[in-house]
Every structure is written in structure tokens, then in C-alpha cells.
Amino acid sequence: MECYQAQTQSFWNRQSKHMSDLATRIVGFVSRASKGLRSLRSLRNAQVRLQASTRQAELEGLQFAFYARLTAIIVVSIWLIWLVPWPRDLYYGTYAFGFFLLGYIPYHLRHHRHGEAIKLGFIVLDVALVTAAILVPPPASLGNDWPIQTRLRGQEFLYVLLLLGEAALTYSPRRVLWTGVSILVIWSIGVVTIYSQPDTLRFNDAAAEGVLTSAAALDLSLKPAFVGLTAWYTQLVATSLFTLLITLAVWRSRRTLLNQVEAEFVRADLARYVSPDVAEALASRGGTAFGEPATRPVAVLFADIVGFTKLTETLSPERTFALLRGFQERSCAIVFKHGGTLDKYLGDGFMATFGSIGLQPDAPARALACAFELQQEIERWNRKRSTRGADPLRLSIGIHCGPVTVGNLGGRERIEFTVVGDVVNVASRLEEATREIGGSIIASEDCIRAAGDPEWLTRFQSSRQIQLRGRQQGLLVYIAT
Template structure:
């Protein structure tokens, strides 16, 4: 191949890798956005239910203190407030759902402000001057709206709600402040010097309106909105970090055992995998006669068979709290108690072995019914002290266990063909799991000598 062709091929390879990396990054970004969007939708749903609770509580309170028939007037506002929450809730999956929600936030603020500032009709028994609507503490009801927006994990909605309150409430206050019959400090100050007695007398007039409470409301609302926005922003960052961690964990779990991925993401790569010695139960499993079986299968069918075996086996290992140490062609090695100490590691391993045997038997019957060759597994289990940690070089490490226990478990799996059993377990493992609870599941026991070992070992055999 010429130099130009080599450069073109190399460039093509670089482009292909770049595109794959870009696709993976975009996929992770899409996943992150999708999970964030889902959290916002769940927050919107929770906020709607919180609104319903607030409507019920406030309505009950108003009906208890407001005389008939004026309570019907405020009941109408409560129903309108419910509708303004229900409509965007029903449209939350709409493509323009966010714009719709922002629009309804403005309507929320306008409705609550109107309920506070607009007096009921005379027919409902209210004859107080409109200026007195600014004397009460009802403005606090408006601050419930930013609190509701904070439940949706959206800082933008909190800010939008706070700004809407500042603008709409100010319009309402100045509308009343501009009424011809409103008394103001400026009107009196133009005629006489304001004394404490004059200020007190003026403040007690029903039509008096001062701007100091409005200033206080503006400052309090701005600070409340700012603090809520910062709180939601931090909560959203925490949510994003959790989603990113889940993405990393899910990606890692495709290449390592899920519990290893979980430990890596929680403890950090620099603190995980330091060599340590602990008691671990090791399980080896293998498809009996796979080499002969693969001779009759095409490569793609062999691949499908292995993948199906691995999927079924791994699901059972993970179900019992085991760690998939590695795949070994048509078999695998699993450990129990390698990442964190498990007092019942041996019992978990034995339960895993017997369930794996039952699952392969069910699968084999199904295969036989479909005209395929039956399958049988061989399983060896042993426990004892091992060294647990990371092995490898700078570029690649592998979390694994090392020790004589691993070799014995591997030999026990191999010896199943010779002694006619499907599961061979050491006496040490039976003792650790609870001899009285497990010994009845084995059909025989004997002492055997394993290849490469001088001392014999007592094993229990299940066919």
C-alpha cells in the first residue's frame, strides 16, 4: 500500500473513531437531557398536587373567616387558580409546554394579585375603600407561587415567577396609589410640615397609601426569589451529577460487573481496588462439551449461544449479590464477598449455583423442544482467604481475586466430568454456608486429589 493510501486509510479510521466518540457523547447528552426533562415533569406533577393541597387549605381558612356570601367570591378565585394549574399540567407533554407554563405563571400572579387588590362587589357586603386592600398581609400568598415553581427543578420558572410578581404587584399598587381619593405623604407635605402626630393621623386614614410597605415587599420578594433560585440551581446541579453518575455507572456496567461499576462511581477510581485480604467464595461455571458442540454450529449461532448463556448466568449471579470476575470462553468466574465483606457469601454462592443449574436445565429442555442440542453446566465452588484488588498496568487494570482458593475452585469445576456431578463444592464452603442447611442437597461426598495439589480435599457432589 502506498504512503498516500496509508494516510487516507489512517484518516478514515480517525474519522470513524471520532464519529463513534461523537455519537457516544451525543447519546450521553441526550440521555442526560431526557432524565433532566423527566425530573422536571415529575416536579411539575408534584407541584400541581402541592397546589391542590394549598387551594384546599387556603379555601378552608377563608371560608372559616369570611362571612357569607363573600366567601363565594373568593371561592371563584380558588376555582380559577385550580384551572390555571390544571391546564398547563395537562399540557406538560406538549412541544411548547414550557412556554405555556410560563404564560400561565403570569396569569397565576395576575389572578392572585386581583384576589388581593380588587374588592368584592358591594352586593357581597364589602364597602371599605380600595386603599385598605394594601393594609393586610395577603401579599404573602403571592410568595407561595415561587415556592411552587421551585418544586419543578427549574430556576428559570422561579425567576420568571419572581419577576412577574414584582411587575404585576407594582402595577396593582400604583393603580390604587394613583386613585383620585388616595391620600399620600406628598399631598400633605405640600401644605404643612410632617410631624409624628401628622404622620400617625394620616396613616390611620382609610384612603391613605404609603410606598414604604411596597418597597419592603419588593426587597423581600427579590431576596426570596434569589434564594429560591440558588437553592433550585444547586438541587438541579445535584440532580445532573446524579444522572451523570448513573450514565457512567451504566456504561461501566457494560464492561465490568455492576457492583464493581457501583463501587467505582461511589468511591472514586483512585480509592478503589487497593489490595486487601479477605475471605471470598469463588464460583466457576462452564458449558460441558462446548468444544464438541461448537463444531456443529456456525459462528453466528455459536455467538448467540454464548451470549444467551452469559445473559442468563449473569442475571442469576447478580441476583445473589455476586461479582462477575471474568468471562472464560464458554464459562465464567464469579466471586462473592470480593468488593465488600459478605458474612453469607458462601450461602449466596451455593444458592446461585443451584439456581444456575435449574435455569440451564429449563433452557436445555426448551432447546431440545426446538430441535437443538441439550446443554449441561459444570460448577465448582470453594471459599477461603484471597487477595482482592486491581491487577494490570497503567493503561488497563482489572479488579480480581488472587490466591489458592481461585485455583481450587477452577479445579473443582474441571473435576465434575470425572466424578459425575454437576456441582462440586468444597467442605470449607459447606461449613461456611451452614452445613445443616445445605448438606441434604448433595447426593454424595468424598475426598479427591486435584491436579497440581498434594493434599486431598473433601468435596460434596450434586448431580
């Protein structure tokens, strides 16, 4: 019977172990799946923000292009009024007004869900309108009865190329390329149409009648109805090259813009987990050369809420969490305001450094100013808390400065930028010593001397020689109550 009970107990122990292992695996799987979902959600959010920022930059570029277009219309209109006699300038003024409308309509519809397609369609209309203004002669009643072939003799084709410049202002390589292709196609249609006119004189027709001498070719090319294709070929090649070069330039500018926007997102995301100066250093250096061990003078500040455990005995976990978050938000804002680095949170306290990221000659003064403003902020917060009957908070601060080693610590999975050295231990002990001495801020003589300004001594009520735990030599400190 005992043997049977032992076997039964062993069986249930094995089953219990199997169930425990299975539960552990399930919990691990759920945890990994949850982390994976959070990573995917974070990646998706980053992509959405990047697309939104890129879209905003394109809209701003479109707005800038519209105002640049408006400026160009005004300049060209004034030029035409001065150049073209009355009343022919009214004819070209109509084209200018039409060109304004073709720019205003897509600009007005820029937020439409089909705004990109609308803009591409109006680019075709832009090219067609400018081409018509150049190649279609005004009515003979306006005082111009030259043959239509003479419309290809001037330099007005350069006005068409201005559309490439407008497209380049929108940060969209696709619009530049679309504009270039539209120019090539529509301008070619116009040139071929004029070239195919029955009264057009061509080299091919003259050569078919016999040998065309140089003098005859020159005489033919000077006739108003003559059209040669060499200028058209040159325009096609130049437009193609301009389109390619501007497209590449806009593409590079867009890539630079995207990299800057992405760097801002990285910096903003990093700043949620590390100090803004650490995030700035990581983002600007790409994390490659950041965190190499170095020795430099640094001011270290430790701050802690006195009696936090007793203070939160009657608080719910939610209210305790809210209290900690309120304290951290206020204190971190002040640390960052004075150019400090939040090294780490220590439960209900924190450690901050000044001059750890880069050399700060005034790091001790920054640390002292930060300490006194922290106390002022806690006093303001206590007055606000007293209105709802909450217990006041008391903050203890210890400050010391001196040479430390700064750099990255940790393994491959997680690293932490921090400072190491006796200065850190002394600053921590000074914060602890406030309980025995009774002051709220204790700063070492080294820190006061390094701050340089004798005015700091007036901020402290007393000084004394103290013996810190774990140290053989005494230390002269200044105490502010």
C-alpha cells in the same frame, strides 16, 4: 539480465511495502474514526437520556405543583367562606375558580412543544389575578364601600408569595425567577396605581403644606385614604430576597437531581461491562478509593460448558454466538441473584466470586446455592432446547473458598477488578477435575465447612481425596452428579 530482474523485484518489493504501510495507515485511520464516531454517538445518547430524564422530572414536578395548587385553592376557599360574609364570598370564589383554570390549562398542555412558554405566560396571569383579587375591591352592592387605599393595609400580599412556593415545586429555577420578577412588576403596578389616585393621602403632600409633626403624621397614617410607601419597599426587598433564595435552593436541588440521574446512567452503563456490584461501588465511590488491594475470605466459582468445541462443530458462527449469549445471560442472572460478582468470561465458561467487593460472611453458602441453581437452570434450558432438536448442554462447576487478595490489576489504559491467590487456582482445577471424576459440581471440604449448614452435605452424593494438578497435597472434595 539477472541484475535487471533483481532491481525490478526490489522495486516491486518496495512498492508492495509502501502499499502495505498505506493500507495499514488507512485501516488505522478508519478504526480510530470509527471509535471516535462511536464515542460521539455514545455521548450524544447519554445527553439525550439525561435530557429526557430531566424533562420527566420537571413534568412530575409540574404535576405535583398542580395538585398542591389545587389543595391550596380548596383550603383558601374554605377559609374565605368562613371569614367573608355572604354574598361577598361569591366574588372571591370567582377568583378562586379563575385561579384553578389558570393552573389547569398549562398543566393540560404540559406535553405541548411550547409548554414551557405557555407555563411562563400563565405565571404572569396568575400573578395578575392574585394581585387583582387583593387590590381590586368588590362591588359596593356586596356590602363593602371602604376606600380602595385600605386594600394595601392587610397582610394579603402573602398570598402572592405562595406562587413562589408553587414554582419551586417544578424543579425549574427559571420559573421561580420569572415568578419573582412578575410579582415585583405587577404588584408594583398595582401599588403605584392606588398611590396615584387623586383622593390618596400621602406624606409628601402633607409635608409640602408645612412642617409635619409626629402627631400629625400619626393622625394622617390612620386615615383610610392614606398610602405610605414604606410597606411597599419592604415587600419589594422581601420578595427579591425570597426569589433569590428559593431560586438558589431549586438550582441546588436540580443539580442534585441531575447528579443522581447521571450516576444512575453511569451505573447502568457500567453494569453492562462489569458486575452490578462493581458498578455500584464505582458509581457510589466515584472510582477513587475502589479497588485498593485487600485480603479477605472469598468463595470462587468456576463454571464451564463441557464439550463446547465438539458441540459447536456443526453450528454456524451466528448460532454459536447466540448459544454463548443465551448461556451467559442465564448464568449471570443467577450469579447476581445470589450476590455474586462476575469476575470474567472464559470463552464458554466464567469465573464468579462471592465476598470480593465487600465482606460476606455467608459467601460460601451463596456460592453453593448459586452452583445448584445454575445446574437447575441448565436443565430447564435443555428441556426447552430439546423441543427444537438441539443437543443438551452439560455444565461443570468447581467451588473453593479461602483468603485471597482482591483489587485492581492492569495498566493505566485498562484495569480489571479481580481476585488473586491459590484459592482461585484450586477452584479452577476442581472444575477441570469434573471431567475425570464424572460429577457436575465439585466443592472443597473447606467450602462446605465454611458454609456452616450440615444440610449442604446431603446435596452431594459422594466425597473423595483427590490430587490436583500442580499441587503436592491432596484435597478432600464433595461431588454432586
